[in-house]
Amino acid sequence: MKIALLGYGRMGKTIEQIALQRGHEVVLKVDEHTKNYDIKTADIVIDFSIPAVAFNNISNCLNNNVPVVSGTTGWLDKFNIAAELCKQNNGAFIYASNFSLGVNIFFELNEYLAKMMRNLNEYQISMEEIHHTKKLDAPSGTAITLAEGIIKNSDKKSWALNVTNKETEIPIIAKRINDVPGTHSVTYNSSIDTIDIKHTAHSRDGFALGAVVAAEWLVGKTGVFTMKDVLGI
Structure with a gap:
């Protein structure tokens, strides 16, 4: 699975380590200094950016038919817009306030x-x-x-x-x-x-593992999902 990481702080780096351990490839790492990039090089996006850019990141993924897993909080006033955009584009989207x-x-x-x-x-x-x-x-x-x-x-x-x-x-x-x-x-x-x-939480590893598991589960699916769907609870 080719993964793009939107947000490459401490959490993004931990997700990268877990993804590599599970046999995936990280093809794109985006932080505040990244200016131009092609999101379509990835099979799936994991977004742990910041509240100010999260909605734009998610919209960009959905408009380009790239499934997106988002763990960024603080932007949920626009969640319904993102969910509707996902449906319009027949896309795939998971948001969770915590992936652990x-x-x-x-x-x-x-x-x-x-x-x-x-x-x-x-x-x-x-x-x-x-x-x-x-x-x-x-x-x-x-x-x-x-x-x-x-x-x-x-x-x-x-x-x-x-x-x-x-x-x-x-x-x-x-x-x-x-x-x-x-x-x-x-x-x-x-x-x-x-x-x-x-x-x-004793470390970020639990959050990172859950995000990668969610990404693995989301590939090939269509719709707006939660971690309850991923875990079957």
Whole structure:
């Protein structure tokens, strides 16, 4: 499989290592200094760029009939446009806020717990996410996905960054600490006890492996997909 990497920072370099280990070829590496390139040299694109250019990257792939896997967060106000563009071009597209196989299991656990806690009003819910200082968006896309999973299965209406209107909102605390790949926790607290679920990434390898697995799965398919489709959950 010939892979183009859009975004060649630490994450892009880790994806490259995993892809090469799995027998693939990286034919294009694009960063902020790359001016002109032909996306059609690739069988598939893996996009881990930055929020400001992610939508343009994805549109370019779909307009050129190149399947694209995107893990860039912070651009989702245009997700529906990208999804419609994919359908118009009969293309293939996967977006995930987190490609880690463990995190996607954590997403499912989070929703199941939210259903169990729905009518236990004595518990106050909160969330915390910690990432490296170079992460540009806050809260993380993973934290937003977790919050949306809770909202879907509870009486909460929205999430709020560093704000605590606990009646209708899920408060999210976002921290930025050097060299933290990603830690996410969901807490239900009462006067009697506390229930915590937590996922801690030890490196970027899990994210990179999941992205490459998603790319392998997407080749030859048509449509807009998620990691649930990839993992069959």
